[in-house]
């Protein structure tokens with residue numbers, strides 16, 4: 001069994017009474033509310049690894065035999081960038097065409113779109129113009145776009161060269177490109193954080209513009225707090 005399928009969670013409850021009272025004191029500190037909420041959507045053909053990328057980013061897990069997504073699913077992760085605490089909602093869509101009428105409804109609210117293909121499957125790359133049409137039709141014009149060639153760990157089975165994908169991306173205004181591996185956890189945080197950073201850079205925020213590498217303060221799992229948070233302090237979403 002792949003040990004990476006195990007979810008590692010801290011917080012053992014087996015400590016002494018002194019430890020548990022210290023833990024309960026720690027729990028009473030309310031988490032700082034999010035400044036901003038952002039939605040990002042992941043699209044692409046069936047089996048390219050959309051769910052795997054989302055789960056690697058949000059839970060640091062990888063499943064060798066995931067079930068195909070039905071309709072849409074989502075996960076939330078709080079990240080800190082540019083001095084802001086951002087509640088990132090990631091929508092994972094089904095790649096099967098029969099769900100397009102459901103998934104297309106989620107494009108409009110997305111500030112960022114991750115379009116994924118599988119570097120080992122020609123048809124998933126050939127499908128990209130079809131996904132671009134979906135973006136043109138349903139997404140907001142100012143949504144940030146990122147093309148991701150996933151399964152980089154399968155280099156021996158690669159059929160789409162990096163240059164081919166770069167050429168495709170160069171033809172679409174504003175489409176950035178990178179390769180990643182959900183399995184090996186390569187470039188996964190970078191995908192989402194770069195996208196969020198690009199989104200923030202376009203927003204009229206009164207925060208200093210800093211380089212991405214200097215502005216990642218921390219990555220945190222979503223805290224166990226009720227979803228209703230005080231209104232954001234910044235007018236960013």
Ligand SMILES: Nc1nc2c(ncn2[C@@H]2O[C@H](COP(=O)(O)OP(=O)(O)OP(=O)(O)O)[C@@H](O)[C@H]2O)c(=O)[nH]1
Nearest residue numbers: 046047048049050051052064068069095151182183
């Ligand atoms: N080798 C390798 N396999 C991967 C990677 N990412 C995903 N997979 C595998 O590819 C298969 C499909 O992954 P999913 O994440 O379910 O793909 P999806 O795009 O969400 O699929 P749909 O929900 O059907 O659209 C699974 O067997 C994953 O284990 C990767 O980076 N490398």
